[in-house]
Amino acid sequence: MSSWLFCLSLLSRRTFTGNIRFLIMCYDIKTKVEAALKRARHYGNQEAVQMLIEQFRPFLEEELFHVSGFQHPKLLIYTSENYKLPVVASWGLIPYWVKNEQQQLDIWNKTINARGESIFEKPSFRTSAKSKRCLVYIDGFFEHHHFAGKTYPFYIQRVDGEPIVLGGLWDEWTNKDTGEVVNSFTIVTTKANNLMQKIHNNPKLKEARMPLILSEEDADRWLNESADVAKKIIVPAPEGLLKAHTVRRLRGKNAVGNSPEAVEEFIYPELKFSA
Template sequence: MCGRVTVQTPAIEIAREFALAGIRNAIDRPRFNLAPTQLMPVVANDGQRMLDAYRWGLIPSWAKDASIGSKLINARSETVAEKPSFRSALKRRRCLLLIDGYYEWKQTTKPKTPFFFHRKDRKPFALAGLWEEWTSPETGEVVRTCSLLTTGPNALIAPIHDRMPVILSPAGQQQWLRPEPVEAAELQPLLVSCPDDFLDAYEVARVVNSPTNDVPECIERVAA
């Protein structure tokens, strides 16, 4: 699963990189260890191409409380169309999650070893995501939430982890953001691993293990 990301790129640069129409909401500072339940930069398929910020961890509209969101941070692309929590969003409410890196932990070492994955040019990239709008039955607060899709690993990720986020190409981004309902069969070809040479990776210090450590040291390379 993918449970920590970085968003170091300023909102205005993200908007420029993805040719967005503007910024509706943005996170307020560089994030070096962004975790579930926190705000994630997104672009929803509402036809407006605006940068927004949704809470990471999908809360289905029918949920009785928000706690389910912490369990729905990822959706497996192989089964997303079958899951009650995700299937309606897959058809109607898709989004891009715009990040510039993510962490994964190698499972075969003790303790587990964290690695940082990023584009070689350090620019932001777009993950396939789903979004929902949930209204708190207690307060009436309306919350927009999101989840990212995962798939099998490419050759870079496979030695470290058996899953990776779905990273969309520019053409895939356009298809994913179509505002009209789309059947799962049309979307499935997009839900694959990115090319092996798209990302780079290196080991980082275990300071990243705690989500309370949201500091530049999280992305510092561990000397070989």
């Protein structure tokens, strides 16, 4: 597999370790260039793939194993405007109607994820839900499990090792102060399947959630079909698609940070958990 490509040069290299008041779902993810370019390869556009590899070559040399949505990294996403080739976008959706940088900062951390059941009604998401849906290819994501008053991080990936295709929304915002045009996106979430219900058991939440994971067929439909079709696609991932294992601490003073250890299995003897 190729070296990691998760972000561009503006991404902060520090793992988020501050106290967060809520963790809805899928704030920490892992990806690589092969995952991001899989769709381009699927359509057989080898010339374009090679062009992208050359364009991002400086970032292939640094491996990135763990990054938080609160860092607002720049990722590659696929949109309906050019569904064969990815574009760069910041994680955390900035609606086109945001007036200034202060409003952008106020909304940014609130739009890392979008609850699938309400994206067609919420002001921050409804325009994008109707006409600006996107795909994000990742290797896996992290979620925390609560047990005996403590939290334990899990790394979730596909059983077959293939990239996970996430359904998202994107938008284009123009900073009126600088003239800069910013592409940004959010990851859509849905109700958890059985595996994720067991892992994502935060007692402060009303229900367990998981990112919207799409099959290749549904990925095309998510991009190109009507809102009515998109609504029917927002369902939990099928059972048996994913596997999970515990990993070392991702937050706090003992966090492993951006290292291979972030995704390696780590056993907590005191934890009682059965998938």
